[in-house]
Amino acid sequence: MSERPLKVALLGCGVVGSEVARLMTTTADDLGARIGARVELAGIAVRRLGRARDLPVDPALFTSDAHELVSRPDVDVVVEVIGGIEPARSLILAAMENGASIVTANKALLAEHGAQLHAAAEKHGVDLYYEAAVAGAIPLLRPLRESLVGDKVKRVLGIVNGTTNFILDRMDSTGAGFDEALDEATELGYAEADPTADVEGFDAAAKAAILASLAFHTKVTAADVYREGITQVSASDVASAREMGSVVKLLAICEVDEARESVTARVHPAMLPRTHPLAGVREAYNAVFVESEAAGRLMFYGPGAGGTPTASAVLGDLVAVCRNKVNGGRAPAVSAYADLRVSAMGEARTRYHISLDVDDKAGVLAQVALIFAQQDVSIQTVRQSGRGEDARLVVATHVATDAALSGTVERLRALPTVRAVASVMRVEGE
Structure with a gap:
């Protein structure tokens, strides 16, 4: 085992952050054995220093100066669980510039600025892991x-x-x-x-x-x-x-x-x-x-979701990042080489389930079917329930573009014999 411990800065001490700090402290020996070096908290950045926290950590580790914490030269890894775009983005970028690898659970930040963060990780030769950002504890x-x-x-x-x-x-x-x-x-x-x-x-x-x-x-x-x-x-x-x-x-x-x-x-x-x-x-x-x-x-x-399940994913990433630090390597970069076009929703192919409140008289079904045909949408099934003012048609379609399906619904709404489009729901899994 390496004699030098790895220093971890924790940004945030809410539901997830508290569990991360607790698990890092109570399972320190096991984590060290799995990594090949001990891991220690270098500091925990919080917004309010005076808040009571029932955690098995030294109170002196808490700080309200997150930027100073991530800029310390002895910090090897920064764990970010504060959420939101700023200051999380700026703090992560500053930590990378100082050579720290990153573990984050910040889905909003990754969805908006993932490309920038991956580019910065590549530039500075550090890791960026974020298993906890999607589906909590599930390895996905x-x-x-x-x-x-x-x-x-x-x-x-x-x-x-x-x-x-x-x-x-x-x-x-x-x-x-x-x-x-x-x-x-x-x-x-x-x-x-x-x-x-x-x-x-x-x-x-x-x-x-x-x-x-x-x-x-x-x-x-x-x-x-x-x-x-x-x-x-x-x-x-x-x-x-x-x-x-x-x-x-x-x-x-x-x-x-x-x-x-x-x-x-x-x-x-x-x-x-x-x-x-x-x-x-x-x-x-x-x-x-x-x-x-x-x-x-x-x-x-x-x-x-939940503090403990999400913290489990964070700790898994922390172990992986720290192992890379000990072994002098890093994870393969995430590739966007395909650079595929992101198409609009109208191009997506799906199916619809449509409920229509209709006039109870001859010819209504034919009018409805004609609109589907004009929009090049094939009907899979149709059934009628109720009579008089309670008459309802329920239509299930075959697969078509979402644009054609939504266009069909708009034309149905304009049909005089359709009193209301009561429900429109997409259908998947068949």
């Missing part, structure tokens, strides 16, 4: 980055936000509405006081950008990801899915076209058949399907 990014690097990934499909999965699961299992399920998620600590990032899909979109970038060796940012949250998913939508033997999930979908010329990345609610493995993902768990040419279908499943 390193398989994409390393294990599958000799394969061709075709599609990544997954549930990457535990809060929304909990809400939709409750709506499915209890018949609750969105607001009621959100209140329960908040009471149990699964949802933040301001749940916007989760329920509007921003969190999942950032993760989708990271997944698409790694899977397809292409720079994809959060702005490239089509995003639609779950706030408009109603109890009737979930009930309709149940009647069809399906379940509603918020999915992150990243795929490459057959010619491998363009990629799409999207986040939106979708119906999944209950026979699909992702349909059985309950509560606040995450799961991701990866489809590749040689390996076929792989599924990664586990807790996607």
Whole structure:
């Protein structure tokens, strides 16, 4: 074992940061044996020094001067768990300039400035690891980055936000509405006081950008990801899915076209058949399907959030980075050599499930079918329920471009015999 300990600066001491500090301290001997050198906390940067913290660390390690901490010449690794864009970006760049490798859980930063951070890591000869940024404790990014690097990934499909999965699961299992399920998620600590990032899909979109970038060796940012949250998913939508033997999930979908010329990345609610493995993902768990040419279908499943699970991923990255420091090497750079075009949502090929409140009279179905035909959208099934003012048509389509499907919906809304387009839901997994 190396005589010189490796010094680690920790930025942030919230839910995740506290667990990282606790695990680093209580498992120091094991970590040292696995790395080949002891790891020690050089300092912990926090916003408020006076706050009481029940941690087995020396209080003298806490500092409010994060920039001074990452600039210290004795710091080997910086662990960033403060989140957000700034000051996290500036602190990470400053640490790299001083020769420190980086472990971060910051999905928003990586989705916006991943290319800049990877370029800086390459320039300064340091590591940049971020397994905890997507799907918490689930080992997912390193398989994409390393294990599958000799394969061709075709599609990544997954549930990457535990809060929304909990809400939709409750709506499915209890018949609750969105607001009621959100209140329960908040009471149990699964949802933040301001749940916007989760329920509007921003969190999942950032993760989708990271997944698409790694899977397809292409720079994809959060702005490239089509995003639609779950706030408009109603109890009737979930009930309709149940009647069809399906379940509603918020999915992150990243795929490459057959010619491998363009990629799409999207986040939106979708119906999944209950026979699909992702349909059985309950509560606040995450799961991701990866489809590749040689390996076929792989599924990664586990807790996607929480202090201890996320800290587990951070510690895994910390061990990998410290081993590289001890051995005088570094991880292979992440490649964006493919530089594929990121296509718009309208080019994505998907299926729709559409519920229409219609006039109960002869010829309505023919009018509806004509609009689908004019938009070059093929109908898979159609069924009618109710009579009179309760008449409803439920249409399931074959695969078509999202532009053609959304154009069909707009024309249906303008049809005099259609009183309302009650529900529109994409369908995946079939």
